Amino acid sequence: MTAPDFDVAVIGAGPAGSTAALAMLNSGLRVALIDMATFPRDKTCGDAVAAYVPKVLATISDEFRAEFEAFSKRQVVHICRVFAPNGQPLDFKFSESGNIIKRTELDNFLCGLAQRQKHVTPFFDCRVNSIAFKPNQKIWELQTASGVLHAKLIIGCDGANSVVTRQLSDGRLLQEHHSAAVRAYFTDVEGVNPESFELHFINELPLGYFWIFPESDGSFNVGLGALSKFISDKQLNLRELLQHVVTKHDSISKRFTKANRISDVKGFGLPLGSRKIPISGNAWMLCGDAAHLIDPLTGEGIGQAMASGRFAGWMAVDCFKKNNFSAEFMKSYDRQVYKKFWAPHRKSYLMQRYLVPRFTLFNKVFELAHRSPVFRRWLQRAVL
Ligand SMILES: Cc1cc2nc3c(=O)[nH]c(=O)nc-3n(C[C@H](O)[C@H](O)[C@H](O)COP(=O)(O)OP(=O)(O)OC[C@H]3O[C@@H](n4cnc5c(N)ncnc54)[C@H](O)[C@@H]3O)c2cc1C
Structure with missing residues (x-):
C-alpha cells in the first residue's frame, strides 16, 4: 500500500494556494505547495487588493497581518473614483483603505510567507499534469513535471485554467459567466490622485470598464475588460481597444499625451462568481479562480482567493x-x-447586467448623487 508523501497537496501557490497553506499553520499537517512557476512571477491583473485582505491574514496570525502592513511595495488607496459614461466622476470613499500591489510583489510576498512555515514543503517549477484518486488506498496520485506525489487531500488553487476544476468539477468556459481583460503598465499618466483608483465606464464597453490604478513605484496599471459574451458578439480586440482608448478617447486620451507604455499588453480570463460550480467533493476542494469566485462587476478575485484559501x-x-x-x-x-460571496456576487451580477449598460440611467444616477448627499451616501452603501 502506498503511503501518502503529504497530508495535503495544495496545487497553485498564488493568493489562494499560499493562503490555504498558511491557514494550516500549527496543525501538524504536512503540506505540499506546488506551482508550475518559480517566484517571483507575474500574473496579469489590475493589482487592486481589497481592504479586507489584512483581516484575512490576521485571522490566521497577527504576525502575518503585521508583515503585510510593514510591506513597503504597496500603494494605499482610500477612494474609488468612478466615471459615468458621460465622463462625470464620483468619489466613493472607503472606510478602510485598500492597496494597489504589483502581483509580482504580492504573490512573492504571500508565497514567501508560506514557504517559511515548517509545515510547508514547496515544489516550484513543477506543473501538475493530472490527478487521480486511488480508491483502495484512499489517496490522491499527482502526476507532476518532477515525478509522482501522493497526498490524502488536495486543494485546487491553480487559477482560471485549473486542471483540478476540469477533472473534478465544471471547468466549462460559459461566456455569460466569464470575462476577459488586458492590462499594461504606463508612466506619466496625468491627473491621477495617488490615493484613488479610477474606474471608467465608457461607451465602447457597455459590459465592462477601463481602469487606471496607481502603483507604489509611480507607474500605473492601465487596462480594460468586459464580459466574454459581449467581446465575442462584437468581435472586439481588447488590445486594440486599449490602444484606441489611450490615444483617441475624448477625455481619457488627454491624460495620456505624455504617457509611456513600459510593458507589453497582456490578457487573461476571469471565471466569474455569477454561477455556482461544485467546489468540494470526496477529499478535494477548490479555491480562488479555480472555484470561479471573481466578482462579476468589478473583476476582483484576490480577496476571494485568499478568503476561500x-x-x-x-x-x-x-x-x-x-x-x-x-x-x-x-x-x-x-x-x-x-x-x-454569493449575495455580493449576485448584486454585482445584477448591476452589471441592468444598470451599467443603460448609459442614460447610469448618467442620471450620478447626476442625482451629485445633487443629493443623502442619495450619494445610500449609493455608496449599495455599491461598496
Ligand atoms: C486583467 C485582469 C485584471 C484583474 N484585476 C484584478 C484586480 O485589480 N483585483 C483583484 O482582486 N483581482 C483582479 N483580477 C483577478 C485576479 O487576478 C484573480 O482572481 C486572482 O489572481 C486569483 O488568485 P488564485 O490564487 O486563485 O489564482 P492565480 O493567481 O492565477 O494563481 C494560480 C497559480 O497556480 C499555478 N498553476 C496553474 N496551473 C498549474 C498546474 N497545472 N500545476 C501547478 N501550478 C499551476 C500558477 O502558476 C499560479 O501561480 C484580475 C484578473 C485579470 C485577468
Missing part, C-alpha cells in the same frame, strides 16, 4: 481531526464560501 485550509485541518474526508462533510466548506 483560508476556509479550505481550516476545513482540511477539521477533516484530519475528525478523520472525515467525505463529500458530505466537505459541504460545510461550500456553505462558508457561498455564505460570504
Whole structure:
C-alpha cells in the first residue's frame, strides 16, 4: 500500500494556494505547495487588493497581518473614483483603505510567507499534469513535471485554467459567466490622485470598464475588460481597444499625451462568481479562480482567493481531526464560501447586467448623487 508523501497537496501557490497553506499553520499537517512557476512571477491583473485582505491574514496570525502592513511595495488607496459614461466622476470613499500591489510583489510576498512555515514543503517549477484518486488506498496520485506525489487531500488553487476544476468539477468556459481583460503598465499618466483608483465606464464597453490604478513605484496599471459574451458578439480586440482608448478617447486620451507604455499588453480570463460550480467533493476542494469566485462587476478575485484559501485550509485541518474526508462533510466548506460571496456576487451580477449598460440611467444616477448627499451616501452603501 502506498503511503501518502503529504497530508495535503495544495496545487497553485498564488493568493489562494499560499493562503490555504498558511491557514494550516500549527496543525501538524504536512503540506505540499506546488506551482508550475518559480517566484517571483507575474500574473496579469489590475493589482487592486481589497481592504479586507489584512483581516484575512490576521485571522490566521497577527504576525502575518503585521508583515503585510510593514510591506513597503504597496500603494494605499482610500477612494474609488468612478466615471459615468458621460465622463462625470464620483468619489466613493472607503472606510478602510485598500492597496494597489504589483502581483509580482504580492504573490512573492504571500508565497514567501508560506514557504517559511515548517509545515510547508514547496515544489516550484513543477506543473501538475493530472490527478487521480486511488480508491483502495484512499489517496490522491499527482502526476507532476518532477515525478509522482501522493497526498490524502488536495486543494485546487491553480487559477482560471485549473486542471483540478476540469477533472473534478465544471471547468466549462460559459461566456455569460466569464470575462476577459488586458492590462499594461504606463508612466506619466496625468491627473491621477495617488490615493484613488479610477474606474471608467465608457461607451465602447457597455459590459465592462477601463481602469487606471496607481502603483507604489509611480507607474500605473492601465487596462480594460468586459464580459466574454459581449467581446465575442462584437468581435472586439481588447488590445486594440486599449490602444484606441489611450490615444483617441475624448477625455481619457488627454491624460495620456505624455504617457509611456513600459510593458507589453497582456490578457487573461476571469471565471466569474455569477454561477455556482461544485467546489468540494470526496477529499478535494477548490479555491480562488479555480472555484470561479471573481466578482462579476468589478473583476476582483484576490480577496476571494485568499478568503476561500483560508476556509479550505481550516476545513482540511477539521477533516484530519475528525478523520472525515467525505463529500458530505466537505459541504460545510461550500456553505462558508457561498455564505460570504454569493449575495455580493449576485448584486454585482445584477448591476452589471441592468444598470451599467443603460448609459442614460447610469448618467442620471450620478447626476442625482451629485445633487443629493443623502442619495450619494445610500449609493455608496449599495455599491461598496
Ligand atoms: C486583467 C485582469 C485584471 C484583474 N484585476 C484584478 C484586480 O485589480 N483585483 C483583484 O482582486 N483581482 C483582479 N483580477 C483577478 C485576479 O487576478 C484573480 O482572481 C486572482 O489572481 C486569483 O488568485 P488564485 O490564487 O486563485 O489564482 P492565480 O493567481 O492565477 O494563481 C494560480 C497559480 O497556480 C499555478 N498553476 C496553474 N496551473 C498549474 C498546474 N497545472 N500545476 C501547478 N501550478 C499551476 C500558477 O502558476 C499560479 O501561480 C484580475 C484578473 C485579470 C485577468
